[in-house]
Amino acid sequence: MEKQADIVKATATDANLKNYEEARRTFDWTDVEKEFSWHSTGKVNMAYEAIDRQVEAGLGDKVALYYSDATRDEAVTYGQMKSNSNKFGNVLRGLGIGKGERVFIFMPRSPELYYALLGTIKVGAIVGPLFEAFMEQAVRDRLEDSQAIAIVTTPTLLPRVPVADLPNLKHVILVGDDLELGERGVDFKKEMAAASEELAIEWVDREDALILHYTSGSTGKPKGVVHVHNAMIQHYYTGKIVLDLKQDDVYWCTADPGWVTGTSYGVFAPFLNGATNVIRGGRFSPQDWYGTIQRYKVTVWYSAPTAFRMLMGAGDDTVSQFDLSSLRHVLSVGEPLNPEVVRWGLKVYNKRIHDTWWMTETGGQLICNYPSMDIRPGSMGKPIPGTDAAIVDDNGNVLPPNRMGNLAIKTPWPSMMRRIWNNPSKYEEYFRLEGWYVSGDSAYMDEDGYFWFQGRVDDVINTSGERVGPFEVESKLVEHPAVAEAGVIGKPDPLRGEIIKAFISLRAGFEPSEELKADIAKFVKVGLSAHASPREIEFRDKLPKTRSGKIMRRVLKAWELGLPTGDLSTIED
Numbered sequence: 001m002e003k004q005a006d007i008v009k010a011t012a013t014d015a016n017l018k019n020y021e022e023a024r025r026t027f028d029w030t031d032v033e034k035e036f037s038w039h040s041t042g043k044v045n046m047a048y049e050a051i052d053r054q055v056e057a058g059l060g061d062k063v064a065l066y067y068s069d070a071t072r073d074e075a076v077t078y079g080q081m082k083s084n085s086n087k088f089g090n091v092l093r094g095l096g097i098g099k100g101e102r103v104f105i106f107m108p109r110s111p112e113l114y115y116a117l118l119g120t121i122k123v124g125a126i127v128g129p130l131f132e133a134f135m136e137q138a139v140r141d142r143l144e145d146s147q148a149i150a151i152v153t154t155p156t157l158l159p160r161v162p163v164a165d166l167p168n169l170k171h172v173i174l175v176g177d178d179l180e181l182g183e184r185g186v187d188f189k190k191e192m193a194a195a196s197e198e199l200a201i202e203w204v205d206r207e208d209a210l211i212l213h214y215t216s217g218s219t220g221k222p223k224g225v226v227h228v229h230n231a232m233i234q235h236y237y238t239g240k241i242v243l244d245l246k247q248d249d250v251y252w253c254t255a256d257p258g259w260v261t262g263t264s265y266g267v268f269a270p271f272l273n274g275a276t277n278v279i280r281g282g283r284f285s286p287q288d289w290y291g292t293i294q295r296y297k298v299t300v301w302y303s304a305p306t307a308f309r310m311l312m313g314a315g316d317d318t319v320s321q322f323d324l325s326s327l328r329h330v331l332s333v334g335e336p337l338n339p340e341v342v343r344w345g346l347k348v349y350n351k352r353i354h355d356t357w358w359m360t361e362t363g364g365q366l367i368c369n370y371p372s373m374d375i376r377p378g379s380m381g382k383p384i385p386g387t388d389a390a391i392v393d394d395n396g397n398v399l400p401p402n403r404m405g406n407l408a409i410k411t412p413w414p415s416m417m418r419r420i421w422n423n424p425s426k427y428e429e430y431f432r433l434e435g436w437y438v439s440g441d442s443a444y445m446d447e448d449g450y451f452w453f454q455g456r457v458d459d460v461i462n463t464s465g466e467r468v469g470p471f472e473v474e475s476k477l478v479e480h481p482a483v484a485e486a487g488v489i490g491k492p493d494p495l496r497g498e499i500i501k502a503f504i505s506l507r508a509g510f511e512p513s514e515e516l517k518a519d520i521a522k523f524v525k526v527g528l529s530a531h532a533s534p535r536e537i538e539f540r541d542k543l544p545k546t547r548s549g550k551i552m553r554r555v556l557k558a559w560e561l562g563l564p565t566g567d568l569s570t571i572e573d
């Protein structure tokens with residue numbers, strides 16, 4: 001592992017974080033806590049701190065949210081965010097929903113989504129955001145596991161909510177017009193119109209649950225990662241030093257709230273910092289995205305490698321058709337940011353793209369590149385002040401520089417997950433090495449303290465920045481009438497990082513064909529979600545299995561990459 005010679009010098013002179021090394025020596029999380037009123041009262045609520053407090057500080061008329069899509073074009077002030085989230089809080093209270101109960105949100109991005117999310121938090125309930133792309137099985141798994149009491153959704157998505165099978169789901173809050181409300185249906189618009197703008201906020205303990213994000217592992221169903229209100233300390237601070245947010249910033253995080261990036265950095269961090277937040281609905285297109293930056297004069301832009309690679313693929317000419325001169329700071333998260341993309345960003349945007357590393361489980365950014373720090377393209381950067389990261393071996397020994405091992409974070413940090421819903425043993429696995437959180441990523445640190453991502457330790461697939469558990473896809477595949485067995489791997493892909501490839505053995509009476517491949521892919525797309533559907537399928541008479549019957553994904557991967565298959569002592573035959 002050689003250190004890349006490339007260094008892109010820092011040029012920012014007015015960054016919030018002036019001197020990284022000094023901050024590491026002097027920083028103390030309690031100094032950040034003291035900026036919040038609850039530090040003295042002990043009473044806290046994330047949504048109050050993000051919205052109401054800004055109104056009290058005089059930002060009531062400032063735009064909190066610009067929202068646009070093909071049919072809507074709106075600006076919502078902090079004052080309006082406050083009253084609309086209060087109204088939704090009252091709608092929930094009217095249904096008898098309160099502290100600790102799980103309320104899911106399953107709808108495309110819109111201002112209503114943000115009112116619902118913040119209003120849920122205001123009454124102390126736990127919010128569970130879902131991707132609109134989820135199909136029935138994915139929705140069912142999450143609502144069942146968490147025993148959700150309510151879901152906020154739209155008539156279009158409602159058929160994917162298996163209401164009849166979910167006895168705990170008492171309320172289906174529908175956002176739409178001319179609704180046909182079933183037995184459990186609630187008309188969002190009607191109730192919002194009737195609700196009071198005044199709400200007595202539910203003050204909670206800093207360690208009370210805030211949000212539930214389901215994420216995929218290599219085995220089992222998706223797990224519900226629980227974050228608490230205390231996470232705001234980290235959201236606020238990283239918003240300041242990593243996103244480099246200042247009050248005048250127009251900030252655009254391209255992530256959906258179904259992904260942790262779309263909440264921690266699409267809702268909490270920008271509002272806690274009093275910035276103006278841009279939300280753009282609809283589908284990705286380079287023209288649309290550049291047009292969004294140009295129109296709103298976006299200054300800080302947080303996106304993902306897949307998107308940057310697609311923008312790169314669209315060509316430099318596309319860039320020159322737009323005025324992107326408002327951009328001051330550009331960041332990336334979700335997968336390895338290729339050095340090539342960083343070099344391209346320098347060329348076409350004349351901006352450094354700052355990579356950031358973190359996970360659903362960490363709740364907030366942990367290893368980052370800062371505007372005032374030199375960048376080494378390909379490196380994730382250095383740990384944020386107040387935290388320590390290291391490369392450790394499987395026994396928890398810290399390894400010297402340039403040795404590959406487990407990327408681990410010294411516990412605790414403010415936004416660390418506090419539980420896995422219904423699954424304490426899963427939670428403990430992350431903390432199996434005394435004093436460390438084990439990320440599941442492998443990496444090394446160079447002699448100057450920069451961290452370099454190497455891969456996942458487990459079989460989790462990262463396709464276009466989304467985590468997909470192979471087990472979930474395999475389970476769906478074997479529900480198809482033609483599929484006997486299935487093994488799923490991530491296959492390297494220049495655009496998407498990885499694509500999902502499925503190896504399948506067929507049941508007796510079925511013959512391999514292109515039509516069958518298409519049918520199986522569609523089956524997963526319709527049953528689970530589009531991003532979990534295999535882009536490649538290969539039929540095999542037999543799949544490699546251990547004696548205990550586990551499909552050996554590492555052998556499938558070796559087949560795929562033409563690599564040696566390694567130790568096969570546990571293979572069945």
Ligand code: 6R9
Nearest residue numbers: 333334335336356357358359360441453467
């Ligand atoms: C926020 C988020 C987490 C996994 C993580 C790692 C990969 C994230 C990365 C990165 C290389 C980066 N990942 N950021 N890999 N460089 N800058 O992505 O959360 O969806 O839970 O994914 O994504 O493998 O372990 P999540």
